[in-house]
Amino acid sequence: MSTPELELWTLDELCDHAFVIFEELAEENLSPADFQLYLQHADASAFVDLVDATAEWEDWFAVELEPELHLEARIGLAEVAGQPEILLARILLSKEKHETLCHARWRGQE
Numbered sequence: 001m002s003t004p005e006l007e008l009w010t011l012d013e014l015c016d017h018a019f020v021i022f023e024e025l026a027e028e029n030l031s032p033a034d035f036q037l038y039l040q041h042a043d044a045s046a047f048v049d050l051v052d053a054t055a056e057w058e059d060w061f062a063v064e065l066e067p068e069l070h071l072e073a074r075i076g077l078a079e080v081a082g083q084p085e086i087l088l089a090r091i092l093l094s095k096e097k098h099e100t101l102c103h104a105r106w107r108g109q110e
Contacts, residue, residue, distance in 0.1 A: 057070075
Protein backbone atom coordinates (compact mmCIF):
# COMPACT_ATOMS: atom_id res chain seq x y z
CA MET A 1 0.00 0.00 0.00
CA SER A 2 1.44 3.38 -0.96
CA THR A 3 1.60 6.36 1.37
CA PRO A 4 -0.72 9.17 0.25
CA GLU A 5 1.01 12.34 -0.87
CA LEU A 6 0.82 15.22 1.57
CA GLU A 7 -1.39 18.14 0.62
CA LEU A 8 0.58 21.29 1.46
CA TRP A 9 -0.50 24.89 1.86
CA THR A 10 1.03 27.41 -0.55
CA LEU A 11 2.88 30.22 1.23
CA ASP A 12 0.02 32.63 0.48
CA GLU A 13 -2.53 30.14 1.84
CA LEU A 14 -0.39 29.61 4.93
CA CYS A 15 -0.28 33.38 5.55
CA ASP A 16 -4.07 33.56 5.26
CA HIS A 17 -4.42 30.52 7.55
CA ALA A 18 -2.14 32.16 10.14
CA PHE A 19 -4.25 35.33 10.13
CA VAL A 20 -7.45 33.29 10.59
CA ILE A 21 -5.97 31.52 13.61
CA PHE A 22 -4.60 34.77 14.99
CA GLU A 23 -7.90 36.59 14.68
CA GLU A 24 -9.82 33.71 16.30
CA LEU A 25 -7.51 33.66 19.34
CA ALA A 26 -6.20 37.24 19.67
CA GLU A 27 -8.90 38.67 21.92
CA GLU A 28 -8.43 35.88 24.47
CA ASN A 29 -4.63 35.96 24.44
CA LEU A 30 -3.53 39.57 23.94
CA SER A 31 -3.87 42.29 26.55
CA PRO A 32 -6.95 44.45 25.98
CA ALA A 33 -4.67 47.34 24.95
CA ASP A 34 -2.79 45.23 22.39
CA PHE A 35 -6.01 43.77 21.02
CA GLN A 36 -7.52 47.25 20.58
CA LEU A 37 -4.30 48.47 18.96
CA TYR A 38 -4.52 45.59 16.51
CA LEU A 39 -8.18 46.29 15.72
CA GLN A 40 -7.47 49.97 15.12
CA HIS A 41 -4.50 49.43 12.81
CA ALA A 42 -4.97 45.99 11.25
CA ASP A 43 -6.21 47.17 7.86
CA ALA A 44 -3.26 49.49 7.31
CA SER A 45 -0.43 47.90 9.26
CA ALA A 46 -0.96 44.19 9.96
CA PHE A 47 1.66 41.78 8.63
CA VAL A 48 2.60 38.14 8.72
CA ASP A 49 6.13 36.88 8.11
CA LEU A 50 6.83 33.19 7.64
CA VAL A 51 10.18 32.04 9.02
CA ASP A 52 11.83 28.72 9.77
CA ALA A 53 10.65 27.24 13.07
CA THR A 54 13.39 27.15 15.69
CA ALA A 55 14.18 24.61 18.40
CA GLU A 56 12.54 26.94 20.96
CA TRP A 57 9.21 25.43 19.96
CA GLU A 58 10.38 21.96 20.94
CA ASP A 59 11.29 23.28 24.39
CA TRP A 60 8.08 25.27 24.88
CA PHE A 61 5.58 22.66 23.72
CA ALA A 62 7.41 19.32 23.60
CA VAL A 63 6.81 18.93 19.88
CA GLU A 64 9.12 17.35 17.35
CA LEU A 65 9.71 19.68 14.43
CA GLU A 66 10.25 18.62 10.87
CA PRO A 67 11.95 21.56 9.10
CA GLU A 68 10.36 20.69 5.77
CA LEU A 69 6.86 20.66 7.31
CA HIS A 70 6.85 23.37 10.00
CA LEU A 71 7.04 27.15 9.83
CA GLU A 72 6.62 29.97 12.29
CA ALA A 73 4.21 32.76 11.40
CA ARG A 74 5.09 36.06 13.04
CA ILE A 75 2.10 38.37 13.16
CA GLY A 76 2.19 42.00 14.16
CA LEU A 77 1.80 45.60 13.19
CA ALA A 78 4.25 47.59 11.11
CA GLU A 79 5.15 51.04 12.37
CA VAL A 80 2.16 52.60 14.17
CA ALA A 81 2.14 56.20 15.44
CA GLY A 82 5.92 56.39 15.38
CA GLN A 83 6.39 53.11 17.24
CA PRO A 84 8.57 50.51 15.53
CA GLU A 85 7.17 47.15 14.46
CA ILE A 86 5.10 45.42 17.16
CA LEU A 87 5.21 41.61 17.21
CA LEU A 88 1.89 40.35 18.60
CA ALA A 89 2.13 36.59 18.11
CA ARG A 90 4.34 33.77 16.95
CA ILE A 91 2.37 30.79 15.67
CA LEU A 92 3.85 27.38 14.88
CA LEU A 93 2.09 25.88 11.88
CA SER A 94 2.35 22.81 9.74
CA LYS A 95 2.55 23.23 5.97
CA GLU A 96 0.37 20.11 5.70
CA LYS A 97 -3.29 21.09 5.21
CA HIS A 98 -4.73 18.25 7.27
CA GLU A 99 -2.35 18.60 10.24
CA THR A 100 -4.03 20.26 13.22
CA LEU A 101 -0.79 21.27 14.95
CA CYS A 102 -0.96 24.87 16.07
CA HIS A 103 0.87 26.45 18.99
CA ALA A 104 1.20 30.13 19.73
CA ARG A 105 3.30 32.50 21.81
CA TRP A 106 1.64 35.86 22.46
CA ARG A 107 3.05 39.30 23.17
CA GLY A 108 3.55 39.56 26.91
CA GLN A 109 3.55 35.80 27.45
CA GLU A 110 6.43 34.63 29.60
